[in-house]
Amino acid sequence: MNDELIRFQQEKKSIEKQVIIGSALSLLSVILFIALINYGPWGLILLVPGVIYMALGASKFKKLSNKFKHEVLAEVITKFVDEGVFEPSRGLSLNTVYATEFLKRADRYHVEDYLSGKIDGVDFVSSDVKLEERHVEHTKNGTRTYYVAYFLGRIFEFEFNKKFDGYLQVLEGARPHSKRKYKKVKLESIDFNKKFKTYTTNEHSAFYVLTPHLMESLMAFEKNNKGKIYFSFIDTKLYLGINNFKDTFELKMFRELNESSFEEFKRELYVIKDVVTELKLNNNIFKKE
Amino acid sequence: MDPIFVVIIIVVVLIVFPLLWYIGVMNSLRQMEVKINEAESGIDVALTKRFDVLTKIVNTVKGYAKHEAETFENVTKWRAGLPKTLSLQEKQEFMGKMDAVQSGINIAVEAYPELKAEKLFSNLQASISDVEEHLQAARRLYNSNVSRINTVIVTFPRSIVAGMIHMEKKEFFEADTSKREDVEISF
Known part of the structure; x- marks a missing residue:
């Protein structure tokens, strides 16, 4: 694994260098343009090659990130998850996303990094989800439309045992x-009520599902994971949303790829294991045949 | 300002607003009381279910542990089911007795390992775990409603309304451990 990481780190570094050179050329071009403004737009001559070089670098980086997912992460995932399937280019269907019932309809969305499998015999599916809301602003100069993300994180669907x-x-x-x-x-x-708001269509069921142990587990899970946490128990499914404004399983530009940063990718998998064991989803004593 | 208008404002401030507030508090107390009754019937349902499953378990265990049959007579005397007129105190006692029988069964299982292997018994054990979870849920829901109404009853100024409609603090439903001693389990 070490050699592979070094290989990816070297490739990543050379792409980053390209992005830096492209950015430097673009910046230099702007400076020249300002300095030589009296002589015409000649200063901008370096802008086009600079931007192209930078854009090519960014595109190469995206490809490298995908290659990293397919070649390195997919292998780690299949070792960690039984019957693991990792498909970076697809994600959960919108039907599944809205089946959580804690997310409002988006005007624009993006899903990727689909991951499914079994942990301790518990089936799960998950993916990165980005949901955006359209905003329209009327100004003197006309109408401006822009999108604001209100959910960016991971959605999980687990089999629930009660x-x-x-x-x-x-x-x-x-x-x-x-x-x-x-x-x-x-x-x-009181602590649980402060941290979470609980909504139910049947009060008895809320108390049945949320045993004191489960409440403690949900609180511990919330403490260990940054961002807003949403749980919904619908039919025989437990949906979990982690809205941490983080794009999981992505290589970060200008951030060294080493054992410690690689551990962070693994930590994303430990989250799934945590849910299964902490919430005792692998305990089937309550499931009726 | 017109004196009649001033009088109307005074009447509204001194009579109508307090009256509306009184009605509001009274209604919310009554609604909470209804919730408590609903939660109590949830306890009844869970107790009855637990009783039914426990009776089946006792019958299964009897086949293995004939000597213990007498001990389980504590359960069979309730075979007619949970009487509807039981007070909360009696329900707590009933639950305590069932807890004691359950502990007796657990000891019997330890003494007869082949019992664990029997499918019917393991199914019933799974059922009793689920039923017990339901009973705990019903108990917690009931106590949560009691806690809410008791808070209103003792908090000023709503305590005035509670006093005027003679509403008293409600009793919590707790497993009365002392009553478990009523059932002698000796193996």
């Missing part, structure tokens, strides 16, 4: 987006 009536959502600073008649419910733990 059957219960109704629907349940445990959300950090959010509310359900569904036509179901969700009602806010307060549980016994």
Whole structure:
């Protein structure tokens, strides 16, 4: 693995160099343009090659990142996850994303890094999801349309081991987006109620699913993971959303690729393992045949 | 300002607003009381389910542990089911007794390992775990509702309304461990 990382780091470094040179040429061109403004637009002569060189570098970087996912991460994932499937170019379907019932409809979306498999016998699927809302601004100069991301992170769908009536959502600073008649419910733990808002269509089910142990596990999970955390328990599924404004499994430009940064990729997989073991999803004693 | 208008404002401030507030608090207390009753019937359902599954388990265990049959008579005397007129205190006692029978069964299982291997028994054990989780959920929901209404009853100024409608603090549903001693389990 070490040799492979070194190979990718070298390739990455040469692409970064190209991006730096392209940026420097573009900057120099702008400076020359300002300095030689009285002599015409000659200063801009370096701008076009500079931008092209930089854009080529960025495109190469994207390709390298994809190659890294296919050649390095896919191997790690298949070792870590039973029946693991990792497809960087696709993601969860929009139906699955909205089935979580904690995300509002997006005006623009992007999904990638699909990952599915089994951990401790528990089926899961997940992917990176980016959801954006369209904003329209009317100014003196006309109308400006722009998009603002309100969710950028990972969505997971797990098999849930308890059957219960109704629907349940445990959300950090959010509310359900569904036509179901969700009602806010307060549980016994003051800390839990402070951290999460619990919505359910059946109060008994909320108390049935959210045992004191599970509440503690959800709190511990929230503590260990940055960003806003959303859980929803719908039919036989547990949906988990981590809105951390992070693009998972991506190589970072100008950040060295070494064992420690590689560990961060692995940590994304430990999150899945954490959910399964901490939330005891691998315990099937409550599942009726 | 017109004196009649001033009088109307005073009447609204002194009578209508407090009256509306009184009605609002009274209604919310009544609604909370209904919630408590609903939660209590949830406990009844869970207790009955637990009783049913426990009876089946006892019958299965009897086949293996004939000597213990007498001990399980504590369960069979409730065979008619959970009486509807039971008070909360009696329900707590009932739950305590079932806890004791459950502990007895667990000890019997340790003594007869072949019991664990029996499919019917392991299915029933899975059922009882689920039923117990439901009972715990019903108990926690009930106690959570009781905690909410009790907070209103003791908090000024809503405590005034609670006093006026003679609403008293509600009792929590707790497993009465002392009552478990009523059932003697000796193996």
